Amino acid sequence: MASLALTPPVFVILAALIEQRAGLHYAPEDRELLADKVSSRALEAGFESLLDYYYFLRYDPAGPAALDALIDALLVHETYFFRDRLPLEVLVEEILVPRVRAGQRLRVWCAACSTGEEPLTLAMMLADRGALEHVRLVASDLSQRVLDRARRGEYNLRSMRALPAGIEGRYLDVVEGRPRVRAELVAAVDWRRVNLVDAAAISEMGRFDAILCRNVLIYFQDDMARRVVDSLAQALAPGAPLLVGTSESLMRFGTALVCEELRGAFFYVRPKESP
Ligand SMILES: C[S@@+](CC[C@H](N)C(=O)[O-])C[C@H]1O[C@@H](n2cnc3c(N)ncnc32)[C@H](O)[C@@H]1O
Known part of the structure; x- marks a missing residue:
C-alpha cells in the first residue's frame, strides 16, 4: 500500500x-x-x-x-517467560517469600505486562515456594489486545525461549505446538487495563509491596519517564521496591527512590520514612 x-x-x-x-x-x-x-x-x-x-x-x-x-x-509487546530472571528470583526469594512466611499478605503489580509472561513467571516462582496464595498479583497494560491474549493463557513457542527445566508439565503444557499456562495460574492474576501516563488511574490502584515496570520506560522521554516513576513511587508502600528493566537506570532522574543492590539485582526502594 x-x-x-x-x-x-x-x-x-x-x-x-x-x-x-x-x-x-x-x-x-x-x-x-x-x-x-x-x-x-x-x-x-x-x-x-x-x-x-x-x-x-x-x-x-x-x-x-x-x-x-x-x-x-x-506498541512493542516483546516479552517472554523468565526474561531477565535474576531480579525476579531475588525479589521472590529475598523480599516476598520471607514476608509471606512472616504472615503478611502482599500485593505485587506488573505495570506493563504485555501478554502476561512476566506476571505468570512471578506466579510460577511464588507457587514453587508455596507463597502464591498469599500474594495478590495485579498485571496491567495499555493494550486491550495483549490483555485479552494474557487472559487466554495461550502462547507461542518463542515465549518459552528462556524457560528453565521443570516448568513444562508443571505450570505450562504444550498442546499441538502451542504452550498453554495452567488455568489456575492465569486466574491468580488480576488483569487490568492501565495507562501509565494517567497518574489518577495509578493512584486508584492502591498500595503495593513491589512494582515491576520493566522494558517500557525506554519508549518514553526522560520527563515522561520521571512522571511515570513518580506516580509509581506513590503507589509503593514505604520500604517497597520498584523493578525496572536492566537497561533502564533511574539514577539520572533524581528520583526519591533509593537504588539498592541485592544479590546482583538492582531495586529502587521507597524510603521507609516517606509519607
Ligand atoms: C516490551 S513490553 C515489556 C513487557 C514486560 N514488562 C517485559 O519486560 O517483558 C512493553 C509493554 O509496555 C506497554 N506500554 C507501552 N506504553 C504504555 C503505557 N503508556 N501504559 C501502559 N503500558 C504501556 C506496551 O503495550 C507493551 O506491552
Missing part, C-alpha cells in the same frame, strides 16, 4: 498527540517509520491526507478510539 506524506509539521503535531496519550516518543528521525504505520490506518479509514487524519483523531467523536487503535499498533 502506498504511504501518505507525513510532512515535518504534521509529524510534530501527530507525534505530540501520541506522546500525550501514551507516552511513546517519536524523534524526528523516526518520521518515515511513523508515516508507514499511520498511513495504512489513515488510508483504511478513507483519508487521503495525514493532516485530515490528525484532525479526525484529535477532534472527531470517534477520534479517541481510533487513536487508541493506532497506538496499539505502534
